[in-house]
Amino acid sequence: VCLFYLLAQMAGAGGLVSLLQNINDRAGQALVIVIVGVLMIVYVLIGGMKGTTYVQIIKAILLIAGAGIMTVWSLALFGFDFNAMLGAAVEMNPKGEAILEPGLQYGASALTRLDFVSLGIALVLGTAGLPHVLMRFYTVPTAKEARKSVVWAIVLIGAFYLFTLVLGYGAGALIGPERILAAPGGQNSAAPLLAFELGGSILLGLISAVAFATILAVVAGLAITAAASFAHDVYGSVIAKHPLTPQEEVRIGKITVVVIGVLAIVGGIAAQGQNVAFLVALAFAVAASANLPTILYSLFWRRFTTRGAVWSMYGGLLSAIILIVLSPVMSGTPTSMIPGADFAVFPLKNPGIVSIPLPFFLGWLGSVTSSRAEDPDKQAEMEVRSLTGIGAEKPVQH
Numbered sequence: 001v002c003l004f005y006l007l008a009q010m011a012g013a014g015g016l017v018s019l020l021q022n023i024n025d026r027a028g029q030a031l032v033i034v035i036v037g038v039l040m041i042v043y044v045l046i047g048g049m050k051g052t053t054y055v056q057i058i059k060a061i062l063l064i065a066g067a068g069i070m071t072v073w074s075l076a077l078f079g080f081d082f083n084a085m086l087g088a089a090v091e092m093n094p095k096g097e098a099i100l101e102p103g104l105q106y107g108a109s110a111l112t113r114l115d116f117v118s119l120g121i122a123l124v125l126g127t128a129g130l131p132h133v134l135m136r137f138y139t140v141p142t143a144k145e146a147r148k149s150v151v152w153a154i155v156l157i158g159a160f161y162l163f164t165l166v167l168g169y170g171a172g173a174l175i176g177p178e179r180i181l182a183a184p185g186g187q188n189s190a191a192p193l194l195a196f197e198l199g200g201s202i203l204l205g206l207i208s209a210v211a212f213a214t215i216l217a218v219v220a221g222l223a224i225t226a227a228a229s230f231a232h233d234v235y236g237s238v239i240a241k242h243p244l245t246p247q248e249e250v251r252i253g254k255i256t257v258v259v260i261g262v263l264a265i266v267g268g269i270a271a272q273g274q275n276v277a278f279l280v281a282l283a284f285a286v287a288a289s290a291n292l293p294t295i296l297y298s299l300f301w302r303r304f305t306t307r308g309a310v311w312s313m314y315g316g317l318l319s320a321i322i323l324i325v326l327s328p329v330m331s332g333t334p335t336s337m338i339p340g341a342d343f344a345v346f347p348l349k350n351p352g353i354v355s356i357p358l359p360f361f362l363g364w365l366g367s368v369t370s371s372r373a374e375d376p377d378k379q380a381e382m383e384v385r386s387l388t389g390i391g392a393e394k395p396v397q398h
Helices: 004-022 024-078 082-092 095-100 112-128 131-141 142-174 177-182 186-239 245-269 275-292 292-300 306-325 357-368 377-389
Strands: none
Touching: 004 024, 004 186, 004 245, 004 275, 024 082, 024 112, 024 142, 024 245, 024 292, 082 095, 082 142, 095 131, 112 131, 112 177, 112 275, 131 142, 131 186, 131 306, 142 186, 177 186, 177 357, 186 245, 275 292, 275 357, 292 306, 292 377
């Protein structure tokens, strides 16, 4: 999940810097991704979890503030009349009023509508399974504070999504699709171009800095999550034949950060030109497929067993990755990651509609066929804690 999400961040960083430096060729953008990737690796190795947390706090404030200012500014140019903005966007777009109706991107066929449903399922369910989001709950002292954090997150994320609705149509109305697609970074450059249109070089610089800080914070969080998971859970519990000291875990974690960073750089170069929002949706689909069924079954189903968890996680992860590899995302179209090849046998671009229900079924099947009896008292305790927060205030001993 972390690797898929890193692809989107690297592609976004490459597109952003390419726009600022007016770099149009693929080799130049690939060099940008390499430089950004190395910078991220160095930052994570030096800053660690504490530095990452501070960057995430600062970037969240700047991101909401920047998007809010641009939203109000865009609406002000149309007299705070959203209908007037939509009308201007329609006039600037050769497809006319079709941009206000559903189905423009995905077409009217049953297959493309199914692809849209698959995307929606992944976006709605994937957030709950993102590792770097789940990891933030380790930083709150009590269950009460965790619940308060979730409420604030829902409010802020919901507001930001509403901002992007206005910003998208605002960019369409004030800039037009031709200028956006012709710019370095293509469709990913809409927000920076809108900032330049509204406030010139100063606002463009500020918004670009916020975007870069966002990329930095997300990449750092993803890298630390992956490193901690591998060092503690995989290397410490499976590969090593002895209990690891804290110093050994840190050393293995740093090596993992470098390896993850190199893989992200290579993947980011391969993902050049892809829509960043679409790449994020793929990460959401993998997260929902691999993690969500096990989380929900663990919380709410007393008969859930270890076999069910293993079948669910491996089945969801493998099905999502295999379907993505065999989809038009990788091959078969001019905009695929491997445009010259064609091995796309799965017709949908997002695997969620298949890869998310499958692990729910596998989790159920693995549990009902398992002869191992899990402890019902522990499940009952977990259910009470998850629903009420009672007893969850004392720190967990690792």
